[in-house]
Amino acid sequence: MIRVVLPAHLQALASVGREVHLDVEAPVTQRSVLDVLEARYPMLRGAVRDHTTQKRRALVRFFACEEDVSHEPPDALLPEAVASGAEAFYIVGAIAGG
């Protein structure tokens, strides 16, 4: 079970709480987590990754185990602590703008 923490606006959009739990088959990567997230909550499609390019939106960041993994390749393995559910995968709206 993967724990994913969503920013407030995406919580409202998906009508969920701060943290959602997902069943993600190995290998657990950014791509596999987001694929499952978007399948379960279709309204989040396009809100985290661009619909067409599947690239992370510019002002969205990913954190795992207190590390910014936003620039890691989407198919790189996430830390074991995230894959085991001990730690959450954080989707964060960048602190930007006014």
Added chain:
Amino acid sequence: MSRVRLLVGTRKGAFVLTSDGKRQRWDVGGPFFGGWEIYHLKGSPVDQDRIYASQSSGWFGQQIQRSSDGGKTWEAMNNKFAYDGEAGTHMWYDGTPHPWEFKRVWHLEPSLTDPDAVYAGVEDAALFRTTDSGKSWHELPALRGHGTGPKWQPGAGGMCLHTILIDPTDPQRIFIAISAAGAFRTDDGGKNWKPINHGLHSQYIPNPTAEVGHCVHRIAMHRSRPNVLFMQKHWDVMRSDDAGDSWHEISGNLPTDFGFVVDVHSHEPQTIYVVPIKSDSEHYPPEGKLRVYRSRTAGNEWEALTKGLPQQDCYVNVLRDAMTVDGLDKCGVYFGTTGGQVYGSADAGDTWAPIVRDLPAVLSVEAQTLP
């Protein structure tokens, strides 16, 4: 007694304002989608409880929301706007080719006959349509592909398709406008398009009378005279009496002919409204006086409407989708400002009063006249 519902899009959410036919006391509902930019909301004329909203964010992109109960509850719909085929390039600010990139939906125009059909005008400029109530969106590619698309350039606010007018006597005829490409018309439901900018003169572009390149801010028509179009251009207020084939200036005695909005009285097709703005860099009313100007002669002769509007120290703007009229008699006229005020007039503009004063900056206002 009839009621009026105003759908207000702002920089930080949507609001629904409701009143009875007297239009003196208003209830303010919202914010909906707090924190998101709501460029536009509009209800279906066939089913007025069916409302579509464009919700966007610099962080999380574009969403489309649909309500089936008059704005009480909302459902997120498909938000994928993919250009048809190879996206191609338009012209960037510096004149170089730049790839078409979807950014947001500026305007939603529901069909006049089918509550499940809606047109969407987007940035970078293109026209999309859904026929399944927002479950899927498809581009009408002939607009970008008719030939002049590679010459289109963005205006200061981006390259947006912001105006969609459907001819009520012939739904195959649609008028659209793009900043800063100009106005276009299809007579066959979007299979073919042509620029309709003859008579526009824009001194700020290399060829002031070019076929495309004009910064059209807004077009309006009265449903009884779909061949008569009114335009607020970057500078100049214009009229066409032949469905856009030719335009002539009707700025007349306006204090400035820069502005964003233009709209038509719901029962008097010769009566039109604009809000003059000082200049293209000074986006506020001349002399700090917020004045709506009304012409009862389809232009050229204008009167200032000031009763109830601030006549000193007012430096707000009124954006292109932020004026509307209701269908009651007397005609109600409404507009929202970048200062967060929504003003209403229940007597066709003779007198005004603020409906609400302190919303986020208003992007759009649409009126629904309910039974």
